[in-house]
Amino acid sequence: MAFEQSPDKLVKRLAEDEKALARDLPLQFEYEVSIARIDGRPAANYKVHTWQRILLELTKSGHLDRADILTRCLLALRRDFRRPLLTWFKELFLSLKPTRAERLARQAELVELLAHPLPLVVNFAIEQLKDLLPEPGFALAPLLHFADTLLLRPDVKTGLKTLLASLAKLPKQDAAQAPAVARLLAAALAHPDAAVQERAAKGLADLLAAKKPLLSPAETTEILSVLLDQAELLGRAARTTLGPWLTASPPAPAAEAAATYAPLAPFVPELSPATAIAPVADWHELLFLTGQVLRHDDPLALERWLDGLLRLHGQLPAGHAVQLEPYLVQILPELKKASPFEAAALLAGPITIWWHAGLAQALLLSWANGFATSRVPDVEITAPHYTRTPLLPLDKQRYAQAESLLRQRQSLPLLSTPTHLPYWIAPTALVTRLVAYQQAATEPAVADLLIALARTAHANPGEAAAALQLLPQLQWAELRELLAWYFGPDLAVPTQPAPLGRRPAALQTSLAAALPELWAVAARTKAPAHEFPTLLARLGYDYAGIARPLRPTPEISTGENHAQQFQLPGQPTITYRWTEVYWHSPTEGPPPSPLLLYAPPQQKISKAAGSTTCC
Numbered sequence: 001m002a003f004e005q006s007p008d009k010l011v012k013r014l015a016e017d018e019k020a021l022a023r024d025l026p027l028q029f030e031y032e033v034s035i036a037r038i039d040g041r042p043a044a045n046y047k048v049h050t051w052q053r054i055l056l057e058l059t060k061s062g063h064l065d066r067a068d069i070l071t072r073c074l075l076a077l078r079r080d081f082r083r084p085l086l087t088w089f090k091e092l093f094l095s096l097k098p099t100r101a102e103r104l105a106r107q108a109e110l111v112e113l114l115a116h117p118l119p120l121v122v123n124f125a126i127e128q129l130k131d132l133l134p135e136p137g138f139a140l141a142p143l144l145h146f147a148d149t150l151l152l153r154p155d156v157k158t159g160l161k162t163l164l165a166s167l168a169k170l171p172k173q174d175a176a177q178a179p180a181v182a183r184l185l186a187a188a189l190a191h192p193d194a195a196v197q198e199r200a201a202k203g204l205a206d207l208l209a210a211k212k213p214l215l216s217p218a219e220t221t222e223i224l225s226v227l228l229d230q231a232e233l234l235g236r237a238a239r240t241t242l243g244p245w246l247t248a249s250p251p252a253p254a255a256e257a258a259a260t261y262a263p264l265a266p267f268v269p270e271l272s273p274a275t276a277i278a279p280v281a282d283w284h285e286l287l288f289l290t291g292q293v294l295r296h297d298d299p300l301a302l303e304r305w306l307d308g309l310l311r312l313h314g315q316l317p318a319g320h321a322v323q324l325e326p327y328l329v330q331i332l333p334e335l336k337k338a339s340p341f342e343a344a345a346l347l348a349g350p351i352t353i354w355w356h357a358g359l360a361q362a363l364l365l366s367w368a369n370g371f372a373t374s375r376v377p378d379v380e381i382t383a384p385h386y387t388r389t390p391l392l393p394l395d396k397q398r399y400a401q402a403e404s405l406l407r408q409r410q411s412l413p414l415l416s417t418p419t420h421l422p423y424w425i426a427p428t429a430l431v432t433r434l435v436a437y438q439q440a441a442t443e444p445a446v447a448d449l450l451i452a453l454a455r456t457a458h459a460n461p462g463e464a465a466a467a468l469q470l471l472p473q474l475q476w477a478e479l480r481e482l483l484a485w486y487f488g489p490d491l492a493v494p495t496q497p498a499p500l501g502r503r504p505a506a507l508q509t510s511l512a513a514a515l516p517e518l519w520a521v522a523a524r525t526k527a528p529a530h531e532f533p534t535l536l537a538r539l540g541y542d543y544a545g546i547a548r549p550l551r552p553t554p555e556i557s558t559g560e561n562h563a564q565q566f567q568l569p570g571q572p573t574i575t576y577r578w579t580e581v582y583w584h585s586p587t588e589g590p591p592p593s594p595l596l597l598y599a600p601p602q603q604k605i606s607k608a609a610g611s612t613t614c615c
Contacts, residue, residue, distance in 0.1 A: 306398075371403065530549070
């Protein structure tokens with residue numbers, strides 16, 4: 001492309017280039033490149049020769065889809081790009097002058113930007129959102145979730161004040177929002193910046209002083225209690241604003257009838273559009289989730305990432321592996337300075353990865369190498385300090401199953417991927433997935449099916465009835481019998497004697513050999529407090545938490561350790577104290593099979609309940 005042609009001629013030329021419009025120009029939103037200029041002209045001509053002007057002209061003429069460009073700008077802002085590049089995408093979005101309706105349609109993308117580590121992006125998102133809050137189509141709950149995390153950040157004070165001011169106006173328009181807004185404003189009083197405290201204090205004062213009460217007596221008591229707790233941290237302006245409520249005693253909550261605990265029997269999980277888990281939409285979201293997965297603090301993000309990788313792997317853009325490099329460096333820092341040849345050798349060579357977080361890391365490394373090397377089987381989970389995680393081997397099998405499907409390029413889902421919050425699986429989804437495996441002539445992984453059974457919402461009557469209608473499509477007679485009982489009303493497990501000389505199934509066993517353990521998991525999931533004497537005939541052995549419900553006896557113990565810190569001035573002695581809960585199982589020894597999800601792994605299960613460090 002000639003650099004000497006005028007911008008108008010360049011716009012005209014690009015408008016006639018279908019490949020540039022459909023592929024080349026959109027790619028600028030996906031890669032970290034210098035796109036502020038189209039050539040190396042001096043700074044004097046900078047404002048004339050910019051991609052921003054070119055894209056705006058093409059959007060105005062309709063050669064580029066305006067809605068697509070707006071969305072791509074927000075998706076680009078979610079990425080881990082350099083600050084100047086993020087500023088460029090922000091300015092392009094603002095140059096398009098999006099209407100309120102266009103911003104409202106992209107509220108989810110804007111709200112997610114509140115989690116960005118750079119204040120530049122967070123403040124931009126707040127400016128775009130602040131006038132959308134009163135709109136009928138705006139979802140406030142996600143915004144409040146992200147706003148709560150902003151209260152811990154001292155680097156977004158300006159944006160936070162703007163957001164608090166916008167939120168404080170909501171209760172006047174919709175009183176139902178008052179409790180949630182009041183709690184957030186009260187939490188903001190703990191912010192170290194006096195201006196943020198003052199902004200939150202003004203909003204709270206308006207709520208508490210409203211002529212028509214916006215909070216119930218119990219909610220008012222809750223807010224006043226928070227105010228009293230935060231009183232010593234408040235700056236002068238916030239203290240003055242909230243003075244009338246800081247000196248008053250919190251009113252006693254209205255008398256309520258004595259509450260008694262009664263468990264729901266039976267509990268029916270909600271399987272509705274409101275609780276449905278949205279699958280990963282596209283490559284952009286899958287790439288974004290990859291960073292969240294490596295943080296290893298969101299199990300649901302991990303489940304969606306696994307499902308998205310399996311479902312979208314055949315649809316990923318060419319050269320997508322290049323965009324994984326920032327995440328690979330987090331696992332292997334030596335990749336940062338490696339040459340392409342050295343990087344390829346590192347990705348293909350042996351790598352030591354540990355524990356549960358290592359499973360996702362192993363799958364990512366395998367992905368980056370085109371699944372040429374199986375990484376998941378090499379993840380170390382048997383070291384002595386990891387032995388107290390009995391479900392980890394099962395989860396490793398799930399990852400191994402996902403890696404195997406990806407290596408074979410089979411577009412099959414994991415059976416255990418949840419379909420509804422928090423981790424429920426719709427019965428119809430389970431049967432549909434099993435039929436898909438059947439059509440692909442692929443046997444499901446035992447560990448995957450076990451976890452799927454434990455997550456399946458068998459007690460939802462509508463879904464269970466629909467799943468029973470689908471069961472005739474399933475040709476595996478043994479599984480069809482199990483699921484027919486699982487989704488039906490009868491609690492009595494059909495009698496079926498175990499084969500003579502049968503041994504408990506191990507993790508590597510076939511589905512047919514593990515069928516008795518599948519029955520045990522299904523039975524204990526269906527009725528946790530019920531007794532299943534006929535299960536013993538199917539299993540051929542007994543153990544706590546199988547035929548009879550497990551009722552362990554808890555015991556709390558404390559311990560402490562003293563360590564002298566020779567490297568500190570005065571060589572003080574630090575005392576470490578901790579508390580452990582021991583669950584005494586009525587059965588000695590390890591369980592006969594690792595597939596028994598509800599059986600205790602050993603006689604004494606200990607779990608650290610908390611720890612403190614003091615001098």
